[in-house]
Amino acid sequence: MIRCLTETLLLHDFGLHVHLPEHRLCPTVPNRLNYLSWAHGILDSTLPLYEILEGSSNARCRGRTEVRALDIGTGASAIYPILGCAVDPSWSFTATDIDDESLRWASKIVREPLNNLSFSMHGHRKKKHLHLKDRIRLLHRKVEDPLIPPRSDIGVPHARLLYHLTMCNPPFYSSEEEMRASYELKEQEPSAVCHGTENEMITEGGEVNFVKRMVEESMGLWESVILYSSMLGKLSSLRLLVEHLRERGVGNYAIGELIQGQTRRWVLGWSHTPYRIAGGMSSCKSLALARLLPSATMRSMSFDLSSDEEREEVLIERLKSILVGLGSSEFIQTQGGGGDGKSDHLLEVKMMSESWTRSARRARTRRQKQGEEEEEEAAGGSNHQEPLLCVRFSLERFMNGDDDDEERVGSSSRATKERRRLISQWIYGRDRIKFESLTGHVFQRFEDSLRGKR
Numbered sequence: 060m061i062r063c064l065t066e067t068l069l070l071h072d073f074g075l076h077v078h079l080p081e082h083r084l085c086p087t088v089p090n091r092l093n094y095l096s097w098a099h100g101i102l103d104s105t106l107p108l109y110e111i112l113e114g115s116s117n118a119r120c121r122g123r124t125e126v127r128a129l130d131i132g133t134g135a136s137a138i139y140p141i142l143g144c145a146v147d148p149s150w151s152f153t154a155t156d157i158d159d160e161s162l163r164w165a166s167k168i169v170r171e172p173l174n175n176l177s178f179s180m181h182g183h184r185k186k187k188h189l190h191l192k193d194r195i196r197l198l199h200r201k202v203e204d205p206l207i208p209p210r211s212d213i214g215v216p217h218a219r220l221l222y223h224l225t226m227c228n229p230p231f232y233s234s235e236e237e238m239r240a241s242y243e244l245k246e247q248e249p250s251a252v253c254h255g256t257e258n259e260m261i262t263e264g265g266e267v268n269f270v271k272r273m274v275e276e277s278m279g280l281w282e283s284v285i286l287y288s289s290m291l292g293k294l295s296s297l298r299l300l301v302e303h304l305r306e307r308g309v310g311n312y313a314i315g316e317l318i319q320g321q322t323r324r325w326v327l328g329w330s331h332t333p334y335r336i337a338g339g340m341s342s343c344k345s346l347a348l349a350r351l352l353p354s355a356t357m358r359s360m361s362f363d364l365s366s367d368e369e370r371e372e373v374l375i376e377r378l379k380s381i382l383v384g385l386g387s388s389e390f391i392q393t394q395g396g397g398g399d400g401k402s403d404h405l406l407e408v409k410m411m412s413e414s415w416t417r418s419a420r421r422a423r424t425r426r427q428k429q430g431e432e433e434e435e436e437a438a439g440g441s442n443h444q445e446p447l448l449c450v451r452f453s454l455e456r457f458m459n460g461d462d463d464d465e466e467r468v469g470s471s472s473r474a475t476k477e478r479r480r481l482i483s484q485w486i487y488g489r490d491r492i493k494f495e496s497l498t499g500h501v502f503q504r505f506e507d508s509l510r511g512k513r
Contacts, residue, residue: 061085065136073145074180074187076173080164083135084255090324091138091228093317094290095146097326098224101286101313102126104337106223107393108449108486109285112409127220129284130154131206131227131273133197134259135164139226140195141174145187151194153213153222155206158258162197169195207276207284221283227273230258231292233265267296270327271303278307281331288328290317294347297325301351304329310491311336312353333445335485356485358495360502361457361478362509371404371454374479378452379406381504386423387414391449393486405453407486409446413493415500448488450497455480481505 062079068088069075079085106124126149130139133154140152156162168174174191198208210221232238238260262269270289277287291297297314304312304327313336315326330336335356382388389409413419459476483498485491 084259086138089319097315126150126223129222129225135161137165155198155200227289229266229269230262291325359482387412407451451484
């Protein structure tokens with residue numbers, strides 16, 4: 060029953076012709092799609108800046124960066140690669156597995172003629188371009204092989220970037236006894252169970268040890284991958300793995316909570332690059348996860364305006380003047396306006412040095428008095444030197460009292476008032492203290508400008 064439902068969903072919603080074997084694990088589509096959407100969101104917020112700072116050297120597909128993803132343990136369904144390719148034509152996958160039989164079934168799906176066409180789906184204007192055999196490479200691995208195949212194994216020996224993304228749905232259990240105990244705790248058995256093999260369900264040390272192995276491999280590969288990630292089946296595993304990342308000095312990570320009906324899963328992603336994982340991607344609905352979340356990459360200050368200062372264009376120009384005055388800065392553009400009228404005014408700045416600090420400002424003043432030229436110093440090496448940090452500043456409108464129930468009762472004695480919020484989001488850099496320092500300086504200067512100070 061579940062197998063038939065999965066096959067039907069893949070065909071009806073994604074145009075994928077799939078036949079799933081009875082003796083292999085049957086994936087649930089909504090759960091896997093949630094994981095893909097989570098990863099897709101992080102890359103969408105990261106890749107535009109990556110293209111700017113890396114010189115736009117990435118290949119493009121229909122106007123988008125071509126994303127190379129790795130699926131570790133793809134299984135007989137190759138569910139993440141086929142869904143990823145169906146959802147986004149710019150994605151391609153290397154899909155690995157240690158089980159020959161699973162890879163044979165996956166190969167049938169990838170090579171199916173109906174999965175290698177361009178066609179129009181009912182209710183969709185744009186054509187869907189599957190062409191799975193050109194976009195999914197299946198790779199057999201041995202148990203002792205690295206989980207993340209090296210460059211030589213995938214035919215890119217000189218590529219700086221190995222993958223944009225790694226994905227994994229590791230075996231949950233460490234033994235048959237643990238698996239049986241888990242089933243016994245469930246109040247009711249599912250009406251139709253898709254049985255998995257031992258390789259799919261059990262691994263030494265369970266999912267914690269499996270993902271720890273991924274973490275350790277990532278420490279050696281470092282920036283060869285933008286985003287490493289894995290799904291997790293147990294909250295206790297998430298706690299242990301976040302603790303492990305922190306012990307290894309990895310602070311650039313994100314947590315996702317995936318809820319589908321009564322099923323709850325978690326996703327853990329981490330990066331060794333300076334590209335900060337968007338703060339919104341680390342939000343979880345469960346309060347129990349609050350202490351596991353990474354430090355915020357966003358700061359904000361709220362303020363009121365007089366009637367002649369309500370236009371965002373005036374405020375953004377005031378902010379721009381402050382940033383220009385810092386020196387050693389360059390404006391960049393990774394995204395346009397939000398289009399919702401709330402956060403459609405923003406500035407993104409790349410800082411090459413700590414030019415906002417008191418000592419730097421004093422040194423700059425001395426040079427100006429001495430008539431020395433600064434242009435060469437400010438621009439020197441900017442094409443090759445790694446930026447110190449990049450920050451996105453944006454303005455947002457909001458109403459105080461929007462969530463105040465008292466104002467909805469009878470005649471309101473306190474009218475709601477529109478206010479503004481200046482937001483600073485850390486999008487690139489390795490040193491949190493420098494981000495906090497720059498944000499504090501800009502916020503103070505902006506506040507002074509609102510009060511008429513110089």
